[in-house]
Amino acid sequence: MGELILANETTGEEMVLNMGPQHPSTHGVIRFVIKTDGEIMREAVPDVGYLHRAIEHIAEKCTYEGFMPYTDRVDYVCAMPANHAWALAVEKLAGLEVPERAEYLRVITDELNRISSHCVALGAMAMDIGAITPFTYILREREYVNELLEMICGARLTYNYHRIGGVGWDMPAGWRDKVLAWCDHFAPVMDEFDRLITNNALFVARLANLAVIGAAEAIDFGLVGPNLRASGVDFDVRRDVPYSIYPKLRFEVPVGRGIVGTVGDAWDRYWVRAQEWRQSVAMVRQCLEQIDATEPEFWRAPKKLKPVGDAMARVEAARGDMSCYVVGDGGANAYRARFRTGSFNAMAIIREKSRGLMVADLVALIASLDVVAPEIDR
C-alpha cells in the first residue's frame, strides 16, 4: 500500500483517505485507500487480504468430510452454497451418487440461504444510503430464515449441513409447513420493502445511473451472479450450467432492465436481488411440493473416500458463480482445493468505477456489489 500512495502522488488539492479496515460500511474488514479532491473521489483502491485465513490450504490438511465446516467460513453470509460447492466437487471427483431427497434439501436450504443473504445485502445497502429502518425490517425476515435453517441443521450461520453424499439431517417434523407459512408471510414483506425503500425517491436518486457497469465490462471484469445479471447479461449457473435438481424447477432469471436509470447501475444491482427473492421463494415452494415423491434416504455416506483426479463444480451462490476445484491424489485429504468466489472480482471493478464518484457513492457502490469480506479473501 505504501508504494500505492507513492504511485498516486498527491497534489496539494488531493488527499489520501484511509477507509477501513475498520469502517462502518465496508462490510467487514475491507480496506480502501481513497484519493479524493474534497468530496469527489479520484480513485479508490481496494486493499484485499485482511481476512485471509488460508481456507484452501486447510483443505489440504483435513479430510474431505472434515473440510465441510470450513466451507461455511468461505462466505458466512451465505454458507449453504459453499457447502454445496464443496460437496458437489468432491462427489464429482469420487463419482458419488446423491439421493434425490438430499438434492431437494440442498436446493431448499440453498435458496433459503440466498434469501437471507439478499436480506443482508439489501438491508445493508439501504442502511449505507442512510435509511436504517428497512435494515431492521429485513433482518427480522432473516431471523425467521435463520430459525428455519436452525431447525433443520442446528446452526444459524455456519450450517455445516451438506455432506459428501447427501445432507446431514432430514427435514424435522412440521418443518415444511413452517417454511410454507414463512413463504406466505414473506410475499407481502417484499412488497412492503419495495414501497418503503426500493421505489423511494431519495433512494432512487442516490442509486440510479450510479456506477454503471456495461455488459461487456462486467464480463471483462469477471463479475458473476446478480452483479453480472444487473448489467444485462442473462446468465445464471442454475439454469445455464445446471446442477442438482434445478432443471426440474421452473424459475426466471431476473436481468437488469434499467427501470429507473441505465442498465447496470447500482439500482439495477439492488433490483435484481429483490427479484431473486421472489424467484427463490418460488423455488422453495416447488421443492417442497416435489420432495414428497422422493425416497426417504437423504445421505449415502461414502465408505472410502480416497479419490484420484480433479473435478470442478459450479454453483450459483448469493454472490454469483462459486466454483470449487479439487484435486485428489488418492489420499484422505485433497491434494489441492480452490474456491472461486464472486466478491473477489467485484472488488476489482470498484477501483475502475470509483473514479469521479462522490465519497458517499463509494459506499453505495460497495454495497451494491454486495462484497462480503470473507468471500474476498477466504
Added chain:
Amino acid sequence: MRWAATALLALVGFAAALLLAGCALAGCALAGCAAPELAPIRDARPTQLQAGERMLVEASGPLFTVGAETRVTFDALGVTLPARAIAADRVVATAPSGAHVMGPSTVTVTQGEQRWTSDARAPFDVELCAPSLHRLANGWAARWPGPAWLWWMLALVAAAAIVAAPLPVVAGLIVVWERKISGYMGSRIGPNRVGPNGWLQWLADGLKLLMKEDIVPAEADARLFRAAPYLAFLGMFLTFIVLPFSRYAIVADLDVGLLFLLSVTSLVVVSILMGGWSSNSKWSLLGGMRSAAQIVSYELPASLALLTIATLTGSLSTERIVAAQGAWPWQWNLFRDPFTFVAFFIWFVSALAEGNRTPFDLPEAESELVAGYNTEYSGFRFSLFPLVEWVNIAVIGAVGTLLFLGGWRVPFVDAATLEGHAWLDAVGFAVFVAKDLAIVFVVIWIRWTLPRFRVDQMMNLCWTYFIPFAFVCFVGELVWVWLVPSTAAKLAGGAMFAIGGVGLSAWFVSRVRDNARRYQDLVLNDALGRGNT
C-alpha cells in the same frame, strides 16, 4: 395500542418535566411583577410596556412644558397613565400595576388644558408586556443593596441556570423517545432496562460518557478541539433566551428575536467546523466541511421563510409573533395565506438540514464518514455534541410552534384573561410543549424513514429549489400584506386551513390506513412457534 400508550406516556412525562421548569420560570416571572421601576426607558415606538415600566412618547416637535402635570391616554383602550414630560418633545408614561395588554390605539397627551393626539391613521400599537426573566433580574438588582451590576449579574446567572438545567433533561428524554420510536418503527423494542420502561436510559448513557477518558488526539489543535463542544452548547443554549414557552416563560423578549435566533444557531456551525478541523482527522474534516457548506446554504431559505412571517407580523420579536396569531388552527400563521403555508415547509426542511437530521445528516453520516465531525471526541466533550443535536430538535419544534403554529395561545384565553391566572399560563405552556413535541415527533419519524441525500443533491435542492421558492414566498407575502384587505385575508386563512390542513390530513390518514390494512400483520411468531419477539 402499546405503541400509542407508550407515546402518550412519553408525551405526558416529557410535558411534566418541562412543565416543572416552566412553572419555575413563570413563578419567577410573576414575582418580578412587584419589582420597582428600573427598566430602562424604551426609546422606540410603538413599544411594549409592563407593569411599572415606562413608555416614551415622542412628539414630532417641541410641544410639551417640562415639569407640568402630564397624563397619557390610550384612547381606544380607555387607559390613562400618569406621565412626566422630560423634554419639550418627550413624555414618559408609567404603566400602572396590573395593566393589561392593549391593542392599537391613538395616544393623547394632556397637559392642563392642552391636548395632543397622535395620528389616527397610524395609531400606536401598544402592548403592556408581561414580565420576563431579564426584567426580573433588573428588579432584583434594584431591590438589594450593593452594586447593582453585581446583583444583575447574579440574577442573570440564576436565570441562565433555570433555563439551562432542563436542557440535558430535554435532550435526554428526546433521545430516549427517539430510540423508542425508532425501535417501534423497526419492529424492535428499544431501551427498556434503565428506569421505568427505559425512560432513564439517558442518565445511564450520560453517566457512562462522563466517566470515559477525555482524549485529545496527539496531533490535534488542543485548544480549538477542547473549545468546540462548548461553543456548540452555547449556540444552542442561547436560543432559549427568546423562545416564548408561555406568556411569562420567556427569558427576554428581544426586539430582534428572530435575528437573534438565526445568529446564535450559526455558532453551532462554527463549533462543528472547529471541532472537525482541529481534530486533525480527515473524516472529521470532511464532516466539518460538509456541515459548514450545508448549514450556511440552508440558512438562506430558512431565514427567508422566517422573514415571510416577520413581514406578516411586522415584528421580529418572538412574543409579538405569537401574539399576532390566534389559538385556533385557522388563525395560525401556517394557514394565514398560501405563502406562509409554503414557507412553513421550506422552513421545516431547511431546519432539518441545519440540524443535521436525516435526510440531511451528511456531516455525521456514519456509513460514510464514520462519525463525521465528532469522530475523534470522547467522554464529556463528545456528549455535548449529541446533547446539542437533540436540544436542537426541541428548538426546531419550538421555533416552528411559535412562528407557524400559534405558540402558546390557548383557545378562549387572551393575554388579558391570563393576567393573574398563573394556571392558565401553565396550560399555555403545555400547549406549546405539545406542539413542540408534535414537530419533534415528525423530525424523528423522518429520520427513521428516509435515506440520506448525497452532498451535491442536497446543495442542488437548496440552491435551485428552496432559495427561489423562499424568495417567491417572501415577495408574495409582501404583496399579500400590501394588497389583500383584512376580511379577505381572514377568508383566505379559513380556506387555507380547509384545503391545506384538513385536506392534507385526510389524505395522510387515508394513506396510513391503506398501509396499515395492507401490512397489518407482518410479524410471524405463531407460525414458526416462536415466543414473543
